[in-house]
Amino acid sequence: MTAELMIGTDLAAEMVTNAAARAAKLRESTGIQPCLATVLVGDDPASATYVRMKQNRSKKAGIGSRSVVLPASTTTDELVAELTNLSNDPEVHGILLQHPVPSHIDERAAFEAINPAKDVDGVTMHAFAAMAFGEPGFRSCTPGGIMRLLEAYDVPIRGAHAVVIGRSPILGKPAGMLLLASDATVTYTHSRTTNLPEIVRTADIVVAAVGKANFVRGDWLKPGAVVVDAGYNEGNVGDVHFEEASEVARLITPVPGGVGPMTIALLLEQTVDAAEAQSETAVHPVAGLA
Ligand SMILES: NC(=O)C1=CN([C@@H]2O[C@H](COP(=O)(O)OP(=O)(O)OC[C@H]3O[C@@H](n4cnc5c(N)ncnc54)[C@H](OP(=O)(O)O)[C@@H]3O)[C@@H](O)[C@H]2O)C=CC1
Ligand SMILES: Nc1nc(=O)c2c([nH]1)NC[C@@H]1CN(c3ccc(C(=O)N[C@@H](CCC(=O)O)C(=O)O)cc3)C=[N+]21
Known part of the structure; x- marks a missing residue:
């Protein structure tokens, strides 16, 4: 062994600690609880494990999670409808559709049903273009x-x-x-x-x-x-x-x-980014009364 290791664990832990602090601050100042929705289609046990891992890590960082599990027989239209609902749900700030989906589903159509403001997993064409052009945005x-x-x-x-x-x-x-x-x-x-x-x-x-x-x-x-x-x-x-x-x-x-670990850390960081950005555009529950 001559190579030096590039270890993600510690750097990821630091990122999660920062994301957790920002999530707590947002909750205190606005009452908004950052929330990540995960969507899993089918019953691949490995995919279910990843989704669970992401939820556990979210919880530790004070990020709420919503889990949607759909049967392998789900159609493209049904999946698009589910993602559209989540995109329109003000309590959900980030959406992750687990890849790959069953082969009869048009995965691109499904990804594009995610509101780019909630695309914390960076899977939409909007996010891809920002990456390709070197512009800021969700990675x-x-x-x-x-x-x-x-x-x-x-x-x-x-x-x-x-x-x-x-x-x-x-x-x-x-x-x-x-x-x-x-x-x-x-x-x-x-x-x-x-x-x-x-x-x-x-x-x-x-x-x-x-x-x-x-x-x-x-x-x-x-x-x-x-x-x-x-x-x-x-x-x-x-x-x-x-x-x-x-x-x-x-x-x-x-x-x-x-x-x-870096993947999950960035997912949580971007979920907090999304919640912060959406809190600025949402009608503040208290300010709305004033
Ligand atoms: N650590 C993490 O956070 C993550 C890890 N992963 C892991 O990364 C790996 C890849 O995942 P993912 O991208 O989702 O996988 P996909 O199956 O979606 O893509 C695999 C890619 O590898 C290419 N490929 C397959 N066989 C060969 C070959 N013999 N020679 C060259 N290229 C080949 C395919 O080519 P073609 O396009 O021509 O079919 C395809 O582009 C998996 O092990 C997955 O578990 C994935 C996501 C996150
Ligand atoms: N839309 C989408 N986005 C994804 O990011 C995505 C996906 N689909 N489909 C599946 C893959 C897989 N994936 C992993 C994430 C973290 C670890 C991870 O944290 N692994 C730990 C080990 C954790 C453990 O085993 O306890 C490590 O490598 O150290 C692994 C795998 C994300 N994926």
Whole structure:
């Protein structure tokens, strides 16, 4: 093991503490309780675990949560109707639709039913465009968390060659856009990419977002590369073969304890951001009487 670890746990805890303090302040000054609604379609046990994890962490930070669980047979129209209701509900400040949804559902249509002001998971086209143009706005939580981690470890991004493996709407694609907005030279790779190991070997920064345990091998890496393992597979195993990679890389995220906690921390931070912004536009219950 020669690589230094990029640990997310402590940084994430700090972010959650700050978010909790801001949530408490908002409650005291306005009576508004930040609330995150999670929507889960189907009964995939792993997805149910993530949703539970997000709710537990929210509770600890003084953020309320609302849980909507829909059957796997839910139609696109039904899901859109549910997300529209939550978008119009003044007591809900943030909405997270767990990806992936069952394949018969039009996931893009569902994401677009989320009011951009409540898109604390950064999945709408509005959020994506802000990431692509380098404008402020809600970040996709995992990519945004990755950028915070790279910043905390002073990883040079400008001019670096970043290779992103995976192009999902919640992870690979926005991760590449945030890196591009920070002046990296970005290469996207995916299941149709040929010669993946050769491309990865040219990377200064590798972001693995594939969903296949131990997929990226040590001999795919340029010595001294920075390796971000966003994978979270069965048995808490990442997408990077950690033992091999940590002999070659300069910096590497562990799984668990790397990207995962940063994702949830950013989700909570953005939920408080959303609640604060909505409190400014809502009719204040007390001020409304005056
Ligand atoms: N730590 C965290 O906070 C989070 C972790 N995750 C984890 O990250 C991983 C990826 O998640 P997610 O993006 O949602 O997954 P998806 O299944 O939505 O996307 C996987 C991506 O990997 C690509 N891919 C699949 N096989 C290969 C291959 N052989 N070579 C190159 N690319 C390939 C796919 O390509 P194509 O587009 O061509 O099909 C696709 O773009 C999972 O392990 C997930 O659990 C996800 C979200 C948050
Ligand atoms: N719309 C959407 N947004 C997501 O952000 C999203 C999603 N869909 N679908 C599923 C994936 C998965 N995901 C994880 C979040 C945190 C950890 C995490 O905190 N992991 C801890 C371990 C926690 C434990 O196992 O106790 C760690 O890596 O240290 C893992 C996985 C978010 N996802």
